[in-house]
Amino acid sequence: MAPVATSEREQTTSTPGKVVTQKVFNPFYSPPSGDEADDGYKYADFKPSFPKLSWEPLKEQHVVDRGTFANPEKPSLFAAATKVNHLTPAIGTEIKGIDLRQLTGPQKDELALLVAERGVVFFRDQEINIHEQLELARYFGPLHKHATTPIPRNGLEEVHVVYNDATRRPDPTSFSKLELWHSDVSYELQPPSTTSLKVITGPDVGGDTLWSSGYALYSSLSTGFQSYLEGLSAVHSAVAQADGNRAAGLPVRREEIETTHPLVRVHPVTGWKSVYVNPGFTKRIVGVPKAESDTILDFLFRQISENPDFQVRFKWEVNSIAFWDNRIVTHSATFDFWPATRHALRATPHGEKPTSVEEYERQTGKEAKDRQLEIWKQQGLKVEVTTKPKTAKTRGYND
Secondary structure, eight states: OOOOOOOEEEEEEEETTEEEEEEEEOTTTOOOOSOSOOTTOTTGGGSEEOOOOOOOOOOOOOOOOGGGGSOTTOHHHHHHOSEEEEOSSSSOEEEESOOGGGOOHHHHHHHHHHHHHHSEEEEOSOOOOHHHHHHHHHHHSOBOOOSSSOEETTOOTTEEEEEEOTTEEEOTTSOOTGGGOBOTTTTSSSOBOEEEEEEEEOOSSOOOEEEEEHHHHHHHSOHHHHHHHHTOEEEEEOHHHHHHHHHTTOOOSSOOOEEEEESEEEOTTTOBEEEOOOTTTEEEETTSOHHHHHHHHHHHHHHHHHOGGGEEEEOOOTTOEEEEETTTEEEEEOOOOTTSOEEEEEEOBBOOOOOBHHHHHHHHSSOOBOHHHHHHHHTTOOOOOOOSOOOOOOOOOOO
C-alpha cells in the first residue's frame, strides 16, 4: 500500500432522466469501511475494517532466512511441479502442478530461495485458505501487523486486506502512476521478506500487478554510479500514510516512523546487490544536497516504473497467489477495473534489517555480487566490466 493523497469527494454525473452521485476516492487512503450491505457475499468476513487498536513500537527481531537452508538446485520443489516457466530473464516465475497446502519443509525452503533469486513467483488455482496462508508466511518469518491499512472483520490482525468495488471510483487527480510503485512498508526497521498475496475475488479483465527488479536496476547502472550509490543511505517514511488515515478519520494503530536504510542492500541468501528505494516511501537521500537527492531519486524511480527490462506483469485469476521478496522488488497495482470488485489478502513476514554492501562484506567475509554478472559467469560468458569511458558510437535500433 503506497502513500498518496488523502481527499475524498463526490462527483455528480448526468445522464438523460437522472443524476447519479458517485464517491470518488483515493484507493490507498479511503477504502470502503466494510459495513455496507453484503448481499450474501462469500467473503464478507474478510472485507476491510478499521478497529481502534493501539500497538507498541516494533522492536528488532531475530530472523533467519529459510532460503539459507535450501538446496540451490531446488530438486524437491521442481520435482513436484508439472511446469516451471520463467516469465522474463530478469524477474518472475510461474509454477504449475503444486498444491501449496502440501509443501514439505525442504520445498518451502527452496521456494524462499527461488523467490529470492527470481523476485516474484506465481501459482494459480490454489485452494489454500487464509489461515494456511498465514501459517506458510510465518514459516518465512515473524508476521507484520500494519499500522494503518484495513484488517478483516473477523479480527485477523496479521492480514492486510486489499479491497475495491463499485462503490468507490479511483480518483486520478489524487495520485500519479509513478507514486503507486512501492515496496511494502519499507519504512519499518525490518521491512518484509517473502510476502504473499492471494486474490479471492477479481475482475474478468484488468487489475493486473507489475513488479520491478532491484537487482536488474543495479545491474543496468555504470560501475562508477553503482559504487557511488553503494555508499548512500535514504530515508523511508510512514508519515504520509499515517496522516492520510487521520485525515480520513481512520485509526493509526502504531505511531509512524522514519527509518534510514542503505540505498543499495545485499540479499542475505543470494549475496546479490539490489537498489532499495521506491516512490511510495523513500523521501530523501541522506547527506547530499537536496537537488542531488531529488535528481538521483527521480532517475531511479523512473527506471523502476518505466523500464520494461526490469518488469513482469501478472494477470490475476481467482485463487492466484504471488510470493515476492520485498527486499529486492517494487510493485504497483493497476486501477483499471472499476466498477468490478477486486479482493485479496496479504501475509507479510519481517525480514532482516537491510544490510549495505560494506556491512555485508564485513559481516560475512564474502564479496557482494552483481546478479547479472554472476548469471553470465554461470553461462560461461566473459563480459568486460570497466569504469573507463568509451567513445560514443551512433547506433540504430532493431525492433
